[in-house]
Amino acid sequence: MLKRWLIYLASVLFGLALVGTLLVAFVFALLYPTLPTLEALTDYQPKVPLRILSAEGELLGEFGEERRAVVKIKEVPEIMRRAILAAEDERFYQHGGVDYISVLRAALTNVASGSQQGAGTITMQVARNFFLTRERTLTRKLREVLLAYKIEANLSKDQILELYVNQIFLGQRAYGFAAAAQIYFGKPLGQIDVAEAAMLAGLPKAPSAYNPVANPKRARTRQLYVLRRMHELRFISDGELKQAQDAPLVVRQTIRDTTAHAEFVAEMVRQTMFETYGEDSYTRGLTVYTTVRKVDQDAAYAAMxxxxxxxxxxxxxxxxxxxxxxxxxxxxxxxxxxxxxxxx
Structure with missing residues (x-):
């Protein structure tokens, strides 16, 4: 009798699982043909501002809605990549776009603690940032999952990570980690240390809440969490963890990227470029070298x-x-x- 009930129960569960699988497959079959092409990823053309430089290459002015400096994945320091993986997607190089282990872990955590813990992978974030809106619907989530699989099938892991590194919003009008390193720390991405990498890697989750300029305490809390995750994943040693935890985080409070007072020259160049290229001059990543020498401009400004x-x-x-x-x-x-x- 008991054996018969067990067989019956197993049959019911198997039937439900089969129906669920067929239903999901049917929905996916309906949605997949409606997915956008990946041209925005394979022919990536980000909005890069107009930069006006002195004769020596010093920045005189920058004009554009988004602050961005595009970098190749090989130019991203290893410590920055590890910090990103620790904060956002530790199994990035193992999963196929959707990390079911993280989904299960997040579900158990949400049930146990009542909190809301996400399980979006880096690939899913790329899909969301390039193609989807922020609406919270089941259809949008299914499209995000399908797009993640489609991206993984067409791009390598390093290509996906490179898109993420350059496209993600990190506060202060900074898009991408190279721009954020310059804006928050006043240095190129290749020169950041462990503590700075952890702070930057903590920003994608909530750029406003963890902004070190506006919310230094919350940014510090998030940074320490990322450092602990890096240590747990053996990305950094005990000594590196201690040194990064004790290191004072010096963040630029005023955002001034120009190194010389040449505002009128920069504005004159901007007007000339706008007359030629229109609105595209602010997004095509144009760089204009002037004949102005920084040493002469500094002397003229000081004299005036x-x-x-x-x-x-x-x-x-x-x-x-x-x-x-x-x-x-x-x-x-x-x-x-x-x-x-x-x-x-």
Whole structure:
């Protein structure tokens, strides 16, 4: 009797699993033909701002909606790649676009703690950032999964990671880790250390919440979490973990990328480029070299500043000569005005 019930139960479960599998396959078969082509990925043309440089190559001005510096994956330091994997997708090089182990782990964590823990892979994030909206619907999620499989079938892992590294938004109008390294730390991506890599890798989850300029405490908490994950995955040693945890994180509080005061020159070049290329001048990654030399421009700016300050000292406004109290009584008011102006 018991054996019969077990066979019956197994048959029911198998039938439900089969129906579920067929239903999912049917839905996927309907959605897959509607997926976009991957031309946006295979022919990647990001929005790169117009950059105006001095004769020596110093930045005089930058114009564009998005701050971005495109880098090849081989130019991304190993410590940055490891920090990204630790923070976002530790099994990136093992799964095929969707990490079912992480999905199961996240589901168990959500049930146990009542929290909301995601399980989106780097490939799924690439699909979302390039092709999908932010709406929270089952159809959009299914399209994200299918796109992840399609991307994995057509691009290598390093190609996918390179797209992610250059496209992801990281706050302060920075798109991509190269731009973020320059904006937050004032240095090229290749020069960042472990502590800085962990801070940058923590930004994609919530760029505003973990922005080290606006929310330094939350950014620090997120950075320490990424460092612990890097240590657990054996990406860094005990000594590197301790050193990174103790290292003071110096973040630029004012975002100024230009190294010389040449605003009028930069604006003149911008207008010229706009007349030629229109709105495309702000997104095509054009670089314009001028004949302006930084040393000459710095000397001219310093001389002008000294001259303006000297002139102001000789002729500038120094406040009122006297204060007049205005009584409400007309007779007293007239007398107060006569007294105030008697020396003029």
């Amino acid at each position: 500043r000294r001259g303006v300050i000297d002139y102001d000292r000789r002729h500038g406004y120094r406040g009122p000569e006297a204060y007049v109290s205005l009584p409400s009584d007309p007779a007293e008011l007239e007398q107060a005005l006569d007294s105030a102006f008697q020396d003029f």
